[in-house]
Amino acid sequence: MSETPETILNVNDNEAARYATTRILHRAGFKVLEAGTGGEALQIIREDLPPLVILDINLPDLNGVEVCRRIKTDPNTSSTMVLQMSATNIAVIDRVNSLAAGADSFLVEPVEPEELEAVSRALLRLYRSEAALRRALAERELLLKEVNHRVKNSLQLVLSMLSLQGHRFKEPETRELFAKAISRVTAIAAIHERLYQDADPLTVEMHTYLTGLGAELVRASGMEENAQARLQIEVEEMRLPTEHGVAVALVVNELVMNALKHAQPLSGPAVISVRLERHGNGQVRLTVADNGAAPEQPGSEVTGLGTQLIRMLARQLNGTVSIERAAGTYAVHVTFPLQSAVSWRPPY
Amino acid sequence: MAATVLIVEDQVLIAWHLADLVAGAGHRVLAMARDPAGAMEAAARERPDFALMDIRLHGGTSGLEAARMLFECWGVRSIFISANLDPATRAQTEALQPLGFVGKPFLPADVLAAVERAVKSISVQ
Numbered sequence: 001m002s003e004t005p006e007t008i009l010n011v012n013d014n015e016a017a018r019y020a021t022t023r024i025l026h027r028a029g030f031k032v033l034e035a036g037t038g039g040e041a042l043q044i045i046r047e048d049l050p051p052l053v054i055l056d057i058n059l060p061d062l063n064g065v066e067v068c069r070r071i072k073t074d075p076n077t078s079s080t081m082v083l084q085m086s087a088t089n090i091a092v093i094d095r096v097n098s099l100a101a102g103a104d105s106f107l108v109e110p111v112e113p114e115e116l117e118a119v120s121r122a123l124l125r126l127y128r129s130e131a132a133l134r135r136a137l138a139e140r141e142l143l144l145k146e147v148n149h150r151v152k153n154s155l156q157l158v159l160s161m162l163s164l165q166g167h168r169f170k171e172p173e174t175r176e177l178f179a180k181a182i183s184r185v186t187a188i189a190a191i192h193e194r195l196y197q198d199a200d201p202l203t204v205e206m207h208t209y210l211t212g213l214g215a216e217l218v219r220a221s222g223m224e225e226n227a228q229a230r231l232q233i234e235v236e237e238m239r240l241p242t243e244h245g246v247a248v249a250l251v252v253n254e255l256v257m258n259a260l261k262h263a264q265p266l267s268g269p270a271v272i273s274v275r276l277e278r279h280g281n282g283q284v285r286l287t288v289a290d291n292g293a294a295p296e297q298p299g300s301e302v303t304g305l306g307t308q309l310i311r312m313l314a315r316q317l318n319g320t321v322s323i324e325r326a327a328g329t330y331a332v333h334v335t336f337p338l339q340s341a342v343s344w345r346p347p348y
Numbered sequence: 349m350a351a352t353v354l355i356v357e358d359q360v361l362i363a364w365h366l367a368d369l370v371a372g373a374g375h376r377v378l379a380m381a382r383d384p385a386g387a388m389e390a391a392a393r394e395r396p397d398f399a400l401m402d403i404r405l406h407g408g409t410s411g412l413e414a415a416r417m418l419f420e421c422w423g424v425r426s427i428f429i430s431a432n433l434d435p436a437t438r439a440q441t442e443a444l445q446p447l448g449f450v451g452k453p454f455l456p457a458d459v460l461a462a463v464e465r466a467v468k469s470i471s472v473q
Contacts, residue, residue: 145432149404152431153359156453160365163456167368186455193451212455219457 005031006124007048011041011067012056012085017109021054021085021116028117038062042070045077051127052120055103057086057094065098072102079130081123085109148192155189180306183220183257187213187249191242204245206276207235213249214256214274221260229260229270236277238284241339247313248276248286248334254306255288255332263292265328284338289324289331310334351375351467354396356414357429358382358405366400366429369456373463384414391418398447398466400459401426403437412440419444425470427462429454 008025012018013036022032033050035041038059045053053071057064068082084103086094095106104123107116162185166178194209195201214233223229240248252274263270272290279285310332314321319336353370355377357363363380370377379390383405390396399418403411411428418424425445430437431452438449447469448462 149431152452156431157359157361159453160359160361163365164361164368186453189453190455193453193455212458215461216455216457219455219460 005029006052007031007033007050008120009033009035009041009044009048009050009053011035011038011053011059011064013037013058013060014056017056024113024116025054025120027113028120030120036060038064038067041067045071045080046074049077050080052081052083052123054083054085054116054120057084057098065094065101065103068098068103069101078102079127079134081127083107083119083123085111152192155192159185159189179220180257183217183253184250186216187253188246190216191246191249195242200239202242203239204242205237205239206245206248207237209245209249210235210252210274210276213252217253217256217260221257223260229263229272231256232271232273234273234275234277238276238278238338240284244317244336244339247316251286251310251313251334252288254310258306259288259290259292259330263290263330265291278338279335282338283335286334286336287331289329291328292330349467349471351397351463351470352378352394353463354378354381354387354390354399354418354424356381356383356387356399356405356411356426357402359402362402366459369459370400370463373460375463375467381414384410384417387414388417388421391422391424395422396424397470399424399426400463401428403428403430403441404432412444415441415444425466427466429459 008030010018010021010025010032011034012021015036018034018036022034025032033044033048035044038061041053041055044050055064055068059067064084064086068084071077071080071082082103084098084106085108087109099106104126105119107119159182162178162182166175166182169175169178190213191204191209194204211233214231218231221229223231256272256274259270259272263272265271270290270292272288275287275289277285310321314334314336317334317336319334322333322335324331324333353375355363355366355370357366357380360380360382363382367377367380378394378396379386381387381390387399399415401411401415405411405414411430415426415428418426425447426441427448427450428441428446429450429452433449433451447466450458450462
């Protein structure tokens with residue numbers, strides 16, 4: 001049993017009828033507020049937020065159905081329970097209309113006191129369980145936000161730790177190994193910076209994701225300063241399921257790191273281009289190309305982790321890898337089916 | 349222009365990483381502060397050109413508090429860094445004339461781009 005009586009707003013312009021209803025509700029132990037017009041009712045509802053409104057259909061200013069519609073469409077008051085009441089002579093269509101406008105129940109006058117009390121209690125019960133659900137949902141949302149925060153912060157710690165450690169090595173080989181590891185982890189971690197700010201956290205928008213990673217590859221390689229290489233990124237606007245997005249980013253990372261190391265154009269700076277585009281027939285094609293001479297013999301490369309990663313990730317994408325060699329260009333294509341992502345939109 | 353930057357971040361590893369990046373780009377790190385008091389103390393000794401500010405220090409929102417004090421006392425503005433940059437969080441920083449936002453986990457390139465933008469917008473003033 002609740003200690004404080006629950007509040008019900010009784011809206012009726014007919015004083016005698018309003019008094020009769022209030023009396024029944026008082027006897028049942030409820031606290032009762034009263035209003036004689038629709039305007040007055042809406043004001044009280046906004047200010048006092050009573051859990052239940054008993055609303056007569058015939059009001060002098062606004063029709064009761066319209067009052068109900070306004071209560072239910074205002075997000076601040078939409079959780080209010082509405083019990084619509086009207087005299088016997090009301091047409092069925094009006095009852096239907098009022099329920100369609102969002103009323104939670106309908107009673108035809110005259111009403112037996114027991115029935116009015118029982119229906120009121122039932123609606124208040126519903127109100128309480130809905131309120132409990134809303135609270136639980138709000139708590140979950142807060143928890144989810146907190147967990148996301150932790151995940152992102154922990155990934156940041158991993159990256160910061162690797163970077164600090166990487167700077168401590170003097171030997172070029174070790175530095176390079178570390179730089180590779182950092183670059184790979186960065187590609188994986190960076191997706192989290194994007195996911196939850198989006199309307200849809202189950203897919204990732206590839207243009208911003210790859211452009212950001214590209215800028216980081218440029219910075220980490222120092223190619224800006226020595227002007228020996230340039231990176232061009234052309235990515236069509238498309239969303240991929242998160243796990244595919246990560247796979248594509250990792251492939252791009254490997255291929256660009258490879259190109260930076262091996263692309264040796266006959267003249268001028270190396271130009272490395274990354275392209276992600278729709279390729280007809282529901283396929284997506286990723287191309288990483290450079291203007292350098294092709295690696296002489298990929299024999300030693302095949303055993304490299306990078307090459308293995310590219311093959312495995314292409315397989316994970318259900319894709320195929322093809323290599324195109326021509327005079328002055330070397331291009332790797334990964335073609336894979338564009339999966340219709342399980343998309344998620346908030347329900348409001 | 350080489351700027352003097354105050355880093356306010358309670359996770360020491362991340363603060364250190366940020367300091368490395370800022371120094372690597374040719375700027376001076378004034379101090380690494382872990383809370384609003386530390387930030388004010390450092391700024392009282394010498395005014396930074398701007399701060400790299402983690403919004404959530406010690407699990408709260410005290411980065412905002414630190415940024416507000418720096419801004420109100422000395423007009424020092426901040427680049428905000430956070431794992432949560434939803435519109436509501438950004439709106440809270442509006443009155444402090446933020447110099448930029450960087451999401452965590454950050455790409456070092458993003459941090460440096462934000463720092464360069466901040467340096468530009470400050471030297472224009």
